[in-house]
Amino acid sequence: MTKTTIKKIGVLTSGGDAPGMNAALRAVVRACKYYEIASIGIMHGYEGLIHDDMIELGPRDVKNIINQGGTFLKTARSEEFRTKEGRQKAYENLKKNDIDALVVIGGDGSFTGANIFHQEFDVPFIGVPGTIDNDIFGTDYTIGYDTALNTVIEAVDKLRDTATSHNRVFFVEVMGRDAGFIALNSGIASGAQDILIPEQKDSVEDLCNSLERSEETGKKSSIVVIAEGEQLGGVYEIAKQVQARHPEYDIRVTVLGHIQRGGSPTCQDRVLASRLGIAAVEGLLDHKTNLMAGIRSNKVVFTPIDEAIKKHNEIDEELIKVANILSI
Numbered sequence: 001m002t003k004t005t006i007k008k009i010g011v012l013t014s015g016g017d018a019p020g021m022n023a024a025l026r027a028v029v030r031a032c033k034y035y036e037i038a039s040i041g042i043m044h045g046y047e048g049l050i051h052d053d054m055i056e057l058g059p060r061d062v063k064n065i066i067n068q069g070g071t072f073l074k075t076a077r078s079e080e081f082r083t084k085e086g087r088q089k090a091y092e093n094l095k096k097n098d099i100d101a102l103v104v105i106g107g108d109g110s111f112t113g114a115n116i117f118h119q120e121f122d123v124p125f126i127g128v129p130g131t132i133d134n135d136i137f138g139t140d141y142t143i144g145y146d147t148a149l150n151t152v153i154e155a156v157d158k159l160r161d162t163a164t165s166h167n168r169v170f171f172v173e174v175m176g177r178d179a180g181f182i183a184l185n186s187g188i189a190s191g192a193q194d195i196l197i198p199e200q201k202d203s204v205e206d207l208c209n210s211l212e213r214s215e216e217t218g219k220k221s222s223i224v225v226i227a228e229g230e231q232l233g234g235v236y237e238i239a240k241q242v243q244a245r246h247p248e249y250d251i252r253v254t255v256l257g258h259i260q261r262g263g264s265p266t267c268q269d270r271v272l273a274s275r276l277g278i279a280a281v282e283g284l285l286d287h288k289t290n291l292m293a294g295i296r297s298n299k300v301v302f303t304p305i306d307e308a309i310k311k312h313n314e315i316d317e318e319l320i321k322v323a324n325i326l327s328i
């Protein structure tokens with residue numbers, strides 16, 4: 001199937017939604033029109049392939065969505081697609097709808113699914129990294145990450161107001177079950193006293209030392225940003241352990257949760273999504289497959305999907321240093 005002339009591209013969004021997925025969808029649909037091929041939107045991620053839930057899309061069908069969070073196509077974490085039978089059904093529906101290739105907008109799991117599907121049925125695909133976590137190798141930024149960061153700092157700025165008024169210590173949990181990019185960058189931008197991420201070995205003792213150090217120099221309230229995937233047992237457990245060592249601290253915990261996944265995408269996410277959506281279509285028309293379109297040093301690049309899935313962007317040590325120096 002790889003060398004078939006592509007006349008119709010199917011596009012889906014899969015995994016956790018991310019602000020900017022709609023802008024990517026819009027770009028895919030309009031690029032298809034520009035290159036005079038058809039596009040079809042597959043609903044609910046891989047579920048829509050399995051259950052033949054798809055809609056033909058033209059340029060006007062994706063109007064007024066560039067500014068909207070969520071995903072017009074809906075998304076899902078499809079258990080059935082993890083099975084051979086589920087993927088067989090997906091392939092049959094793909095043939096039935098004359099779809100020649102796929103654009104998969106999602107995260108590492110979605111790319112893994114597409115890769116297995118390709119190995120089994122030789123369906124060409126290109127991945128577009130849409131996840132707030134920024135945990136995908138081969139791109140400096142994933143779609144949704146910048147918006148999520150801005151949502152976090154807006155929330156933490158508000159928490160700072162009340163923390164300061166009451167002389168409190170706030171522990172704020174942000175998303176990132178495996179990655180600390182949101183925590184590290186939002187923590188720096190919101191002036192956190194400490195930032196705990198899964199990629200770093202932290203301890204409650206070090207955290208207490210940091211809080212005590214700032215207290216000694218006159219600090220009356222603090223914000224600690226903690227990534228969801230941090231290894232010390234979760235934000236409530238960390239707060240409990242700090243409270244045990246410092247009964248005098250007035251501690252509060254805030255879990256920002258799914259608020260981080262919503263909202264109108266930032267300019268950066270809209271532009272990124274627009275560029276990558278077009279690149280994915282152009283790549284497929286150029287008979288590229290099993291690649292992810294990403295952005296590196298502000299240039300569109302393609303990375304083998306295996307690398308995008310298996311390799312990891314390292315946490316930038318310079319950012320750790322910045323966070324440490326500024327929390328003096």
Ligand SMILES: Nc1ncnc2c1ncn2[C@@H]1O[C@H](COP(=O)(O)OP(=O)(O)OP(=O)(O)O)[C@@H](O)[C@H]1O
Pocket residue numbers: 014015016017046076077078079080081082083106107108109110111112113114116130131132133
């Ligand atoms: N090994 C696999 N085989 C088949 N399908 C898979 C596999 N891994 C993931 N998928 C499919 O991809 C979907 C999305 O994967 P996952 O839930 O890991 O999210 P993601 O794409 O990594 O996005 P995010 O991490 O941002 O939420 C899964 O629900 C499943 O349908």
Ligand SMILES: O=P(O)(O)OC[C@H]1O[C@](O)(CO)[C@@H](O)[C@@H]1O
Pocket residue numbers: 016107131132133175176177228261
């Ligand atoms: O919406 P769900 O299925 O609870 O998933 C939450 C997870 O999805 C993400 O938002 C994106 O991968 C993670 O940061 C978070 O751990």
Ligand SMILES: [Mg+2]
Pocket residue numbers: 015107108109131
């Ligand atoms: Mg993932």
